[in-house]
Amino acid sequence: xxxxxxxxxxxxxxxxxxxxxxxFLIPIGAMFEFSTRGNSVTAPRNLxxxxxxxxxxxxADAITASLELAAITTIAMLVLLLPTLVxxxxxxxxxxxxxxxxxxxxxxxxxxALVVGMVPIYRWLNINLSDSxxxxxxxxxxxxxxxxxxxxDAGLSAIDLKTLSEAARSLGAGWGTVMxxxxxxxxxxxxxxxxxxxxxxxxxxxxxxxxxxxxxLQVAINYVGLVDAGTxxxxxxxxxxxxxxxxxxxxxxxxxxxxxxxxxxxxxxxSQTVGLSGGLIGRAR
Amino acid sequence: MTTNGSxxxxxxxEVRLEDLRRSYGTTTALDGLTLTLAPGELVALLGPSGCGxxxxxxxxxxxxxxxxxxxxxxxxxxxxxxxxxxDIGMVFQxxxxxxxxxxxxxxxxxxxxHDVDGAERRExxxxxxxxxxxxxxxxxxxxQMSGGQQQRVALARALAIRPKVLLLDEPLSxxxxxxxxxxxxxxxxxxxxxxxTTLFVTHDQEEALAIADRVGVMQAGRLEQLGPxxxxxxxxxxxFVAEFVGLTNRIPGEVKFGxxxxxxxxxxxxxxxxxxxxxxxxxxxxxxxLASEGDASHGLLVGTVIAVAFLGATSRVxxxxxxxxxxAQMPTSAAAEHPAGTKVRLTLRPDPVLIQRxxxxxxxx
Numbered sequence: 001x002x003x004x005x006x007x008x009x010x011x012x013x014x015x016x017x018x019x020x021x022x023x024f025l026i027p028i029g030a031m032f033e034f035s036t037r038g039n040s041v042t043a044p045r046n047l048x049x050x051x052x053x054x055x056x057x058x059x060a061d062a063i064t065a066s067l068e069l070a071a072i073t074t075i076a077m078l079v080l081l082l083p084t085l086v087x088x089x090x091x092x093x094x095x096x097x098x099x100x101x102x103x104x105x106x107x108x109x110x111x112x113a114l115v116v117g118m119v120p121i122y123r124w125l126n127i128n129l130s131d132s133x134x135x136x137x138x139x140x141x142x143x144x145x146x147x148x149x150x151x152x153d154a155g156l157s158a159i160d161l162k163t164l165s166e167a168a169r170s171l172g173a174g175w176g177t178v179m180x181x182x183x184x185x186x187x188x189x190x191x192x193x194x195x196x197x198x199x200x201x202x203x204x205x206x207x208x209x210x211x212x213x214x215x216x217l218q219v220a221i222n223y224v225g226l227v228d229a230g231t232x233x234x235x236x237x238x239x240x241x242x243x244x245x246x247x248x249x250x251x252x253x254x255x256x257x258x259x260x261x262x263x264x265x266x267x268x269x270x271s272q273t274v275g276l277s278g279g280l281i282g283r284a285r
Numbered sequence: 286m287t288t289n290g291s292x293x294x295x296x297x298x299e300v301r302l303e304d305l306r307r308s309y310g311t312t313t314a315l316d317g318l319t320l321t322l323a324p325g326e327l328v329a330l331l332g333p334s335g336c337g338x339x340x341x342x343x344x345x346x347x348x349x350x351x352x353x354x355x356x357x358x359x360x361x362x363x364x365x366x367x368x369x370x371x372d373i374g375m376v377f378q379x380x381x382x383x384x385x386x387x388x389x390x391x392x393x394x395x396x397x398x399h400d401v402d403g404a405e406r407r408e409x410x411x412x413x414x415x416x417x418x419x420x421x422x423x424x425x426x427x428x429q430m431s432g433g434q435q436q437r438v439a440l441a442r443a444l445a446i447r448p449k450v451l452l453l454d455e456p457l458s459x460x461x462x463x464x465x466x467x468x469x470x471x472x473x474x475x476x477x478x479x480x481x482t483t484l485f486v487t488h489d490q491e492e493a494l495a496i497a498d499r500v501g502v503m504q505a506g507r508l509e510q511l512g513p514x515x516x517x518x519x520x521x522x523x524x525f526v527a528e529f530v531g532l533t534n535r536i537p538g539e540v541k542f543g544x545x546x547x548x549x550x551x552x553x554x555x556x557x558x559x560x561x562x563x564x565x566x567x568x569x570x571x572x573x574x575l576a577s578e579g580d581a582s583h584g585l586l587v588g589t590v591i592a593v594a595f596l597g598a599t600s601r602v603x604x605x606x607x608x609x610x611x612x613a614q615m616p617t618s619a620a621a622e623h624p625a626g627t628k629v630r631l632t633l634r635p636d637p638v639l640i641q642r643x644x645x646x647x648x649x650x
Contacts, residue, residue: 159384160379160380160381163377163379163380163381164381164383166346166348166368166375166377166381167375167377167381167383167439167442168383168394169348169367169368169369170346170348170368170369170371170373170374170375170443170452171369171374171394171395171398171442171443171446172369172370172395172398172399172446173369173394173398174369177398181394182383185383185385186383186384186385
């Protein structure tokens with residue numbers, strides 16, 4: 001590559017970086033600015049809104065619930081999806097298209113339609129099992145399925161699953177060992193990606209919780225916003241910063257653990273992830 | 286799994302495949318394969334792709350289930366034993382090292398699964414890595430090693446667990462030519478040193494002939510011929526084997542008087558009870574000798590040299606006889622007398638030849 005082209009490429013990169021950076025940062029900066037305004041135009045800047053986050057018990061409960069939901073959904077998604085994907089790839093490759101179709105269905109059905117379908121199930125759940133907000137994890141599992149499927153499937157495509165698992169089996173490994181000691185370590189980046197997507201989706205989820213009458217983070221932000229706009233914006237900024245912190249952690253681990261050949265793949269997946277979690281901004285009002 | 290002492294019992298066991306059958310949908314991959322490997326023997330299964338050789342190996346490994354037949358390792362019927370409890374070591378065609386582990390960790394992986402603990406595990410890993418000449422690379426990851434090194438680690442990993450049988454599934458086909466022949470000899474050395482019964486699957490006849498105690502040539506799910514490399518090469522049992530193993534000239538001739546007359550030369554037949562009539566004779570290039578045109582004592586066939594391929598110690602000379610093209614292989618010094626463009630006299634050495642009826646379609650690789 002000539003020096004001139006390289007320089008031009010670097011300028012292009014810088015421009016893209018600045019444009020995209022401002023696209024993300026200006027709204028967040030404006031939100032932060034708003035959250036530090038006092039109650040009147042003349043009032044001095046203060047951090048009351050931020051202190052209110054911990055002082056409002058409903059908000060604190062909702063944050064805890066959303067974090068718990070994120071954790072449960074992520075774990076359930078991995079436990080359900082990863083072995084299924086591996087099994088289908090190795091034993092029933094013909095079913096791969098079917099599995100893909102099933103996993104992508106939630107993407108094509110509007111959230112509102114999904115919820116309407118789930119209302120009877122949740123009514124039954126509430127009566128017979130539990131009315132805990134954590135039962136939302138079932139619905140969220142369906143919600144994250146398409147994204148998690150894509151991330152995990154890309155990770156599985158990047159390794160020679162058949163040869164690696166057969167090699168492990170010939171060395172004496174049972175299927176559990178193959179999964180935990182061969183498959184999982186070799187797609188740690190994909191697993192982190194899928195997990196982050198799940199966490200981002202669950203933390204940003206509003207429709208399901210609101211319509212099923214549960215108070216998760218976004219629902220609580222909405223309520224608080226009705227009475228105290230500053231605090232609701234402060235929570236929104238906090239949840240965004242949390243999501244970005246997760247992304248940075250992911251990018252750090254992804255780079256450190258991915259073997260050289262897979263680094264580009266990881267970058268690609270990460271960029272997809274960033275794009276998706278940008279959706280959080282739209283949701284967190 | 287016993288782990289006593291550092292010197293294991295290194296005598297091979299007998300492996301028997303009995304009437305193995307396997308089909309995929311309507312395709313029959315293996316049509317009743319019966320094969321016995323003597324203790325410590327290296328048998329190479331050779332054949333074109335789709336001939337069933339890999340299926341045979343995978344059935345022996347337990348990576349696929351047979352539709353019929355039995356697999357017996359050391360007198361024990363393991364037909365229904367899963368792959369991870371068959372006590373086999375396997376080297377794959379594709380690079381199969383676990384990418385997240387170093388060479389040593391790869392080797393130790395199998396040992397951990399066989400409950401070999403701490404100090405002994407490290408010692409045995411060091412031992413096998415030394416055996417394949419990679420002790421200095423023990424801490425490298427797969428992506429830091431060349432293809433040949435990776436396959437050597439894979440071999441070490443397979444041998445570390447001291448399996449009863451070693452299975453090699455085209456382990457050299459992803460490597461470039463020079464590395465391939467060196468690693469081929471290395472595999473043979475290690476195999477002899479360890480004395481392990483080995484099944485080697487390949488589509489490369491040179492590889493099979495160079496490395497194996499016995500070669501089994503397969504076609505369409507069946508064993509066409511099984512025998513020592515010299516026998517496979519010099520006395521092929523069927524036209525398929527003759528054509529698949531080594532180069533063969535297909536020269537029209539006619540069966541009469543219990544032999545075959547090819548361009549005025551009467552050659553003995555390998556097959557018996559052949560009806561008289563026109564046939565194709567399969568003549569090895571090294572059974573064709575050349576002399577300069579002026580040397581009238583050297584037969585009646587005259588042709589023009591159109592190309593000389595230098596192969597090292599030998600050269601292959603392509604001669605145009607007008608209606609057909611014949612390959613002759615000879616020492617390079619002899620070939621030097623017949624550069625391209627010169628006229629030569631051509632003689633067929635009276636070795637027994639295989640014949641094919643003209644209408645029979647030749648099966649090619």
